[in-house]
Amino acid sequence: MEHELKIYNSLSRQKEPFEPLHEGYVGLYVCGPTVYSDVHLGNCRTFVSFDVIYRYLTYLGYKVRYVRNITDVGHLEGDTDSDAEDKISKKARLEQLEPMELVQRHTRSFHHILGMLNTLSPSIEPTATGHIVEQIQMVQEILDNGYAYVKNGSVYFNTPKFIKDHGVYGKLSGKRVDDLLSETRDDLKNQDEKNDPSDFAIWIKADERHLMRWPSPWSVGFPGWHLECSAMSTKYLGKQFDIHGGGMDLQFPHHENEIAQNYGACGCMPVRYWMHGNMLLLNGKKMSKTPDPETGKSNSITPVELFSGENEIFSKPYSPMVVRFFMLQSHYRSTLDLTDDALLAAEKGFRRLMEANKALQGMASAGKGQEGPLGKEIQKLIGQIHEEMNDDFNTPRALAVLFDLVTKINSLKDGHLPMDQISEETFNRLKHTFRNFIYDIFGLKDELEAGAEGNGLAEGLMQLIIDIRQQARASKDWATSDKIRDALKELDIVLKDSKEGTSWVKGQ
Numbered sequence: 277m278e279h280e281l282k283i284y285n286s287l288s289r290q291k292e293p294f295e296p297l298h299e300g301y302v303g304l305y306v307c308g309p310t311v312y313s314d315v316h317l318g319n320c321r322t323f324v325s326f327d328v329i330y331r332y333l334t335y336l337g338y339k340v341r342y343v344r345n346i347t348d349v350g351h352l353e354g355d356t357d358s359d360a361e362d363k364i365s366k367k368a369r370l371e372q373l374e375p376m377e378l379v380q381r382h383t384r385s386f387h388h389i390l391g392m393l394n395t396l397s398p399s400i401e402p403t404a405t406g407h408i409v410e411q412i413q414m415v416q417e418i419l420d421n422g423y424a425y426v427k428n429g430s431v432y433f434n435t436p437k438f439i440k441d442h443g444v445y446g447k448l449s450g451k452r453v454d455d456l457l458s459e460t461r462d463d464l465k466n467q468d469e470k471n472d473p474s475d476f477a478i479w480i481k482a483d484e485r486h487l488m489r490w491p492s493p494w495s496v497g498f499p500g501w502h503l504e505c506s507a508m509s510t511k512y513l514g515k516q517f518d519i520h521g522g523g524m525d526l527q528f529p530h531h532e533n534e535i536a537q538n539y540g541a542c543g544c545m546p547v548r549y550w551m552h553g554n555m556l557l558l559n560g561k562k563m564s565k566t567p568d569p570e571t572g573k574s575n576s577i578t579p580v581e582l583f584s585g586e587n588e589i590f591s592k593p594y595s596p597m598v599v600r601f602f603m604l605q606s607h608y609r610s611t612l613d614l615t616d617d618a619l620l621a622a623e624k625g626f627r628r629l630m631e632a633n634k635a636l637q638g639m640a641s642a643g644k645g646q647e648g649p650l651g652k653e654i655q656k657l658i659g660q661i662h663e664e665m666n667d668d669f670n671t672p673r674a675l676a677v678l679f680d681l682v683t684k685i686n687s688l689k690d691g692h693l694p695m696d697q698i699s700e701e702t703f704n705r706l707k708h709t710f711r712n713f714i715y716d717i718f719g720l721k722d723e724l725e726a727g728a729e730g731n732g733l734a735e736g737l738m739q740l741i742i743d744i745r746q747q748a749r750a751s752k753d754w755a756t757s758d759k760i761r762d763a764l765k766e767l768d769i770v771l772k773d774s775k776e777g778t779s780w781v782k783g784q
């Protein structure tokens with residue numbers, strides 16, 4: 277495949293040329309949400325980052341199998357709490373709901389919010405509860421290979437033995453073996469049952485109050501949280517696959533334990549490229565629902581509060597597309613700070629980009645076939661956008677180059693740059709590049725069309741209104757023409773007349 281894509285591999289801590297296991301195909305696994313509450317805005321950022329990665333790999337011509345799981349059992353509350361309880365089971369008990377009621381409710385809301393952010397659905401979205409058989413099978417394989425032991429109906433991964441035999445534990449998180457061995461692992465129900473504090477549960481015996489439990493050879497219980505990703509990635513992508521992604525906070529212990537389980541079951545490193553997205557901050561601080569002891573306010577906002585403007589943090593509502601554009605303005609491996617100023621700037625930038633694209637798509641090439649210096653410069657910039665994306669999916673730098681082109685497009689439109697210095701081929705390539713990057717790769721869409729489910733209804737209606745206004749003007753019916761303009765203005769839609777005709781934009 278003709279490209280020079282490089283991916284930063286968390287495992288080797290360097291950028292590596294991307295070579296898939298099977299030419300032309302990519303297996304991509306991303307850890308999905310735990311559906312006991314609505315999706316966190318920080319998680320939305322991770323899913324938007326991997327959505328762009330998925331879209332770009334597809335654009336490069338790969339056939340991508342994208343697997344993103346739904347955690348609906350096994351994720352425990354608390355870290356070292358000896359009385360840790362499954363998050364879903366606990367919330368369902370507190371809200372007096374059937375666990376699956378809770379799971380369905382939050383899965384639906386998760387899909388709804390990601391839909392607003394225009395992320396594509398993964399190819400497969402497996403649930404942990406739907407793969408209990410596969411998980412039990414994997415526990416058995418790990419037991420058979422001698423990397424786990426049974427205690428009172430629970431099964432624990434034998435971390436010291438795994439470290440001694442393979443030495444790959446700690447490689448991903450960069451933790452020293454001594455520290456790993458002295459540290460107490462999370463996801464424990466019965467701390468004192470383990471042979472070593474660094475061991476972790478892969479099957480947990482359930483007590484009576486636990487709502488979600490399944491029979492197994494060891495006890496009626498439920499799988500450890502880390503196990504589902506190991507079992508489901510193996511089932512759908514094979515024992516070894518190309519890319520595994522998730523938020524930085526999952527690197528340890530979740531991903532480290534995934535590697536240990538896969539290795540313990542199959543005897544090989546499961547993943548070739550590990551990718552981790554960085555945190556989303558709110559006004560310079562980590563988001564947290566716990567109220568600040570001094571102010572009594574929590575530093576947290578939900579996606580819906582951000583989109584609707586119903587919050588005390590921001591001056592106005594920000595649409596999902598503005599938020600998505602804002603997320604693309606930073607590299608997925610950098611922290612991103614959500615502030616009012618940054619969102620206001622993103623809103624302006626987003627509109628400027630969409631407006632330039634609209635103008636570009638409506639422009640015609642001078643069609644002389646001559647390539648002048650301007651045409652050559654445009655070709656170079658188009659190449660540069662691809663280079664930036666090939667450099668570990670650098671969306672902020674690719675966007676910056678796109679904005680260099682926006683300046684050129686606006687000058688062409690105003691007649692400040694000569695159109696006849698661009699060959700028809702280059703001009704068409706420019707149009708394609710804008711469409712490809714804005715819609716297909718960055719996943720942005722016009723907000724009005726977004727409201728009409730992207731079916732072009734808004735565009736069609738606007739054209740009808742513009743035509744009626746045109747007729748009114750032609751017959752000197754100024755009252756109707758003004759009425760249309762004023763009514764649209766009320767809706768924040770501005771008409772722009774030029775010699776090429778009338779165009780419209782939302783908001784100014």
Ligand SMILES: [Zn+2]
Pocket residue numbers: 306307308505530
């Ligand atoms: Zn996972």
